[in-house]
């Protein structure tokens with residue numbers, strides 16, 4: 001199934017939805033229309049039971065360069081934009097939608113990810129980057145600060161010292177270093193990038209989708225919970241999963257020494 005949009009593509013095949021940001025001439029930076037299309041596509045993916053994993057990637061040589069700056073006021077006579085409104089209406093809901101999607105999201109970072117583009121990549125559950133890709137907290141270069149939860153993700157993932165350096169200096173962080181720092185899951189050679197993303201996507205698409213949803217919830221809640229609250233959450237989710245068809249199948253397959261056939265239920 002392919003859904004037509006102007007600035008993105010959404011292709012769904014064998015349980016894998018691939019959402020491609022598709023404004024390569026502007027390094028897939030966001031304008032309002034692209035935000036609206038992405039929101040629509042994420043709702044489609046969320047509501048389609050047959051879709052069990054989402055791959056988010058970019059067309060051309062970039063992943064996403066954040067906000068399309070040509071949409072912004074520059075002349076002294078221009079009325080300044082309310083950037084808080086833009087975050088309220090678009091960037092915040094996008095990050096929340098990715099995090100709360102009850103299926104795994106692979107950030108397939110094919111090229112440069114800058115500004116909000118870098119942090120949207122970090123909002124994905126598993127980030128795989130091509131070796132030629134890079135991450136840039138470009139905001140301070142234009143007088144802004146990281147948004148799209150960059151100030152939330154960065155210190156958690158790489159610690160406050162590196163988070164601060166990345167945000168203040170806005171230097172390009174190569175994919176290889178991003179992997180070494182623990183910012184992303186894997187950096188792979190460009191020649192192996194597409195095949196690696198496809199293989200991980202297929203693995204997740206044939207996995208226990210309900211368990212994946214509960215894993216996402218638990219890992220993303222951990223930072224805010226006490227030990228006791230986290231143990232309670234694990235108990236409640238494990239109780240639910242213990243009644244699932246996939247758990248029954250997983251144990252049966254283990255005992256029979258065969259591969260499980262998970263249905264996601």
Ligand code: T3D
Nearest residue numbers: 025026027029065066067068069070083086114115116138
């Ligand atoms: O405003 C709000 O709503 C608040 C929220 C803000 C969120 C944000 O994301 S703010 C940060 C915005 N993004 C940036 O500041 C990044 C700007 N881009 C760059 O710094 C560089 O393009 C890159 C480091 C990402 C890549 O550099 P390079 O040398 O590989 O490519 P390039 O030549 O700079 O870019 C290629 C083309 O894409 C170029 O167009 P041209 O000259 O070929 O016609 C360039 O202008 C265009 N492009 C790249 N990024 C953007 C862009 N056009 C508009 N907006 C962009 N963000």
